[in-house]
Amino acid sequence: MIPLHWFLIVAAALFCIGLYGVLSRRNAVGILMGIELMLNAVNVNLVAFWRYLDPLESLGQVFVLFVLAVAAAEAAVGLALIIAIYRNRDTIIVEDIDLMKW
């Protein structure tokens, strides 16, 4: 069987790719996709831990279901905000959304 830490490495790599996407993407939808990758890294972690350490309880799986549901809600709210800003500005490039700066 594949050892547990391989899954953890994949999840950590996925998390880092997602974080890199969040920090480097200029398009708001691209940033949203980076966030989704980070959430999926969490799901990989949770399922792997559940399968290897705690297979008799359902807690890990339940947690994953909650994460999936909340991620869907989050994407809905995020896309709604992106549409609202597109109607105002005709752009979703975050560097151009700069009315307020410190």
Add this chain to the structure above:
Amino acid sequence: MTTRTPFLFLPQLILLLTTLVVFGIELVPGDERRRKDWLPAIALTGLGGAAMAIIFLWSRTTTPPAGSILAGMIVVDRFALFFQILAVTTTALVVLLSTDYMRDRTPDQGEFYGLLLIVCLAITLVVAAADLLMVYVGIELLSLTSYVLTGYLREDRKSTEAGIKYFLFGATASAAMLYGMSLFYGATRTTNLAAIATALSEAENSLRGLVIPAAVFLLAGFGFKIAAVPFHQWAPDAYEGAPTPITAFLSVGPKTAGFAVLVRVFLIALPNFYPDWMALLSSISIITMIVSNLVAIFQTNVKRMMAYSSISHAGYILIGIVCWGRGGFGGSFEGISGVLIYLLAYLFTNVGAFAVITAFEEATGSSRIEDYAGLVSRSPALAWAMLVFLFSLAGIPGTGGFIGKLYVFGAAIQARAYTLAVVGIITSVIAAFYYLNLLRYVFFQPPTENPKSITLSATAKITLIVTCVLTLAIGLYAQPFLQLAQASANLW
């Protein structure tokens, strides 16, 4: 005597029912304008009902707590009930502030009050969460509704920009927090806070090394909610762009919820790792106090200045958490009750200050600091109220803010955390500079052009009187409030 389970959930049920009623009213056909005037009244009735339920539960609850509901997900103790009272009070004051402000700015009134009630419901759940799963779901419910409320004025360019910035920062922070939670699950095979502590105290646990990284990830999420440096970048933009009553809410509601979760998670799940997270939190506290106060000096927009001010208060409050338990419980300054009294005073002070800012914006359409010139001749009531609130924020004796700072800094000195106390006191002096600068405009600068006098609406008057009286009451007659905080500070 244990209270029956359905009663423990009563405040949340009342809030949920009120939300449904508010949403439902939007669907009824008929005279729209008259119906919309009822919405704030209905929301306030629901909040009042929830407040009574919470007070009833508080009086019935003894230590150890009355019980837990939803399979241990939510625990009803005085600590949680104290924070629920804060949440309901904040929401009620914000509803009062919104009645005039939102009426002219958006046709969608029902959703606004409905969402506001949902945020309040989310806070009541978060502060009572005894399980990482519940913490996550509660924080997400709180965040998602806050994003929508921040970007609520869809036609307004600043409001939508504030909404999207808040969302992008928030979603990233919560993803990081969730990663930390998954590591906790891996290290302990449970998500219940008390069970995590038990699992971590077992010596043979081989995954103990995961705990510190997991705690750092969690802190990213909580730090975002309380708006502490380095997780604060969203705050100035969100505060400036959001509708002003919502800014008042953001500066108090999510912050108190974040502190409640922070205290509960770190004190219940990780007491054995106190030296590690203590170092982490004290460095965050010091950076927060220094950076926010220095940047605040250069602000020209009053909402933005208040954003940095609220970030700095997060730094002061963190001192109380850091100094938890050090120097023993026997002393007169105990960190956690200091946090509670600080937050109580901060609530009334900050909502009050934003009530002044909202009333000023209603009358003049501006929130620039130089437009406050000569406010005392245009509306003496607003000017003197602002004086009380800014004195309280600066921590001048006789106001609630002083009592909060006294207890937090007192806890630091008692715990021999002199660095924290000294940085706190020096930065408070710096903070007084920009608070007094605003007062200089209000009282001593001549008004720029055509100074019309400002008339206040009835709801604005009520909000100002309530917040002003309570800010002064906590400062001048602190005893009952201190007893309330001390009775609620017991988590065990």
